[in-house]
Amino acid sequence: MSANADFRAIAEKHLYGNYRQAPFVLEKGRGCEVWDVEGNRFLDLCAGVAVCAVGHAHPKHVAAIAHQAATLTHVSNWFYNRVNIELADKLAAITGLDRVLFCNSGAEAIEGLLKLARHHFWGIGKPEKKRLIAFHNAFHGRTMGALSLTGTPKYREGFGSLEGVTHLPYGDLAAVEAAMGPDVAGILVEPVQGEGGVLPAPEGFLQGLRALCDAHGALLLLDEVQTGVGRTGSWFGYQHFGVKPDAVAMAKGLGGGFPIGAFATTEALAGALPPGTHGTTYGGNSLACASALSVLAIVEEEKLAEGAAQKGEFLAKALRAIVEEFPKVCEQERGVGLLRGLVLREGFVARDVVPQIFARGVLVIGAGDRVLRFCPPLVVTEAELAEGIAAVRAVIAELAAK
Ligand SMILES: *Cc1c(COP(=O)(O)O)cnc(C)c1O
Numbered sequence: 001m002s003a004n005a006d007f008r009a010i011a012e013k014h015l016y017g018n019y020r021q022a023p024f025v026l027e028k029g030r031g032c033e034v035w036d037v038e039g040n041r042f043l044d045l046c047a048g049v050a051v052c053a054v055g056h057a058h059p060k061h062v063a064a065i066a067h068q069a070a071t072l073t074h075v076s077n078w079f080y081n082r083v084n085i086e087l088a089d090k091l092a093a094i095t096g097l098d099r100v101l102f103c104n105s106g107a108e109a110i111e112g113l114l115k116l117a118r119h120h121f122w123g124i125g126k127p128e129k130k131r132l133i134a135f136h137n138a139f140h141g142r143t144m145g146a147l148s149l150t151g152t153p154k155y156r157e158g159f160g161s162l163e164g165v166t167h168l169p170y171g172d173l174a175a176v177e178a179a180m181g182p183d184v185a186g187i188l189v190e191p192v193q194g195e196g197g198v199l200p201a202p203e204g205f206l207q208g209l210r211a212l213c214d215a216h217g218a219l220l221l222l223d224e225v226q227t228g229v230g231r232t233g234s235w236f237g238y239q240h241f242g243v244k245p246d247a248v249a250m251a252k253g254l255g256g257g258f259p260i261g262a263f264a265t266t267e268a269l270a271g272a273l274p275p276g277t278h279g280t281t282y283g284g285n286s287l288a289c290a291s292a293l294s295v296l297a298i299v300e301e302e303k304l305a306e307g308a309a310q311k312g313e314f315l316a317k318a319l320r321a322i323v324e325e326f327p328k329v330c331e332q333e334r335g336v337g338l339l340r341g342l343v344l345r346e347g348f349v350a351r352d353v354v355p356q357i358f359a360r361g362v363l364v365i366g367a368g369d370r371v372l373r374f375c376p377p378l379v380v381t382e383a384e385l386a387e388g389i390a391a392v393r394a395v396i397a398e399l400a401a402k
Contacts, residue, residue, distance in 0.1 A: 002038060003025070004038055011025075022355065024037075024038075024358075026042075029052075029057060030056050031055045031057075031058075032047075032380050040361075042361050043363065043391075044363045045375075045388045046363050047375055047377045048257060049365065050194070050231060050339065050375040051252045051255070052256060053229055053253035053377060054295055054299070054378065055378075055379040058298060060297070061295065064290050064291065065287065065291050065294070072286045073286055074282070074286060074287065075286065077279055077284060081286050082286075083290045084284040086289070086293055087100070087292055087293050090293065091250075094235045095235070095248055095264040096239075096244060097245075097248065097265055099265050099270045100262055100265075101265075101283070102261070102285075102288075103261040104259050104280060104282050104288070105261045106141050106223075106226075106251035106252060106261055107140070108141075108280065109249035109251050110145070111145045112263045113223075114149070115277070116247055116269060116273055116278075117130075119272050120185075120272035129184065129185050130164050130183065131166060131185060132184075132186055132187075133165075133167075133168060133176065133180075133186070133188070134149040134165060134166070135169065135193070137151050137152060137193055137196030137368065138188070138223075139152065139155075139194060141225075144162070148161040151170075152195075152196070164183075170189075170196070171201065171202040173205060173209070176208070180212055180215075180218070182216070184218045186213070186219035186220070187209050187213060188223060189206070189221070191222065191227050191238055192237060192336050194227065194339065195367055196368055197341060197343070197367050197369075198339060198340060198341030199334065200334065200335065200336050201241070207242070210243045219246040221248075221249070222238050222249070224236050224238070228252070228253060229250065229252075229295065229296070230305035230308055230337075231337055231339050231378065232338075233306070233312060236250075237336070246266055247266070248263060248264050248265075249263045250263070253378075255288060255291045255292050256294070256295035256298075257291075260291065311382060312337040312340065316335065316340060318385065319333035319340060319374075322342065323342070325393075326396045326397065326399075326400045328400055329348060329396050330342060330343065330344060330345065335374075338374070338376060339375050340373070341367055342371065344371070344372065348370055348399065349369060349370060350367070350369060350370050350371055350372055350373075351369075353399070356398070357372070357391055357395050360394060360395065362387070362388045362392065
């Protein structure tokens, strides 16, 4: 038996089995490379689903986590803690917002936004204003509230749903306009739909949503869990559109692999969730905040947001070349910065193509049914992107030859 098979045997017995994992067992990483328990090397172009923004084991990130672990790991929300305050200050500066609430994951950050919106209107004597608008194909997480806003019915099947959620076609401003009314508390939207298939918001969409929210006294809630922290070429996706949200959720890239989530909001909403209405034990945990502070410092020092725009163009061009070469297999390339998708033609299934790319030593993931998603560490080099593209091209060429 191989080491991979030995571990797999235990995993198949004792892990819950709610994921379909690849057959190899990863053990260590450095930069954009990871290795399995047998020493096989993979180029990582998915970064734990847009999480490992500064790559694996970045020396400064490792040092910051180690230092904080040896200094103070956790107190509780009954006490201020230094790094938590420093991180809130930094996030206020880069979001252009005022107030930050910490949690542990993307879904929790979304839960926070939903509770913020509903509690705000309840608190100002408008309890009827509680309907939430979200979009088809949107992904907002797996907890019951976030799941209710998630736009893919198959994720919601069998679980029931929050009341008062309306799902509309992404990009369709007229549909939103028609659905708006005095009962709408907020609109929740991703600037690029990630899980749904790497679909950027069409021109004018976010601006249009902002205007509709203003006209109807509703809140514009941005889900930047996947797009935040430099991935799209600016700190946050909404900054490309010149739109200011009422609140923004972030997670994934923020901790660079250490679990943390947060939302940032305006001073106007600072009183919507007073003491006792919301919170979580680990929210603002020192170790998590030190990890995030270090990620933000590295993104700044190494100009990784600017790099995401440049390298994203390089990646896009290479993917477009594959689309042109194999039009029978590929439909288009799309995305923003270092969140890119190669859309396969009807009849091809991303889930079935991904393992063939793994077999060539490159990690990518699917998005939607037929999109190959690239969301590499922001520290990726053009040489590494070229290596990954060569593997993808070889697999697409095989599909085209069949
Ligand atoms: C991943 C994701 C979430 C959920 O985050 P978790 O940390 O998995 O709970 C929410 N929204 C978007 C856009 C995401 O990509």
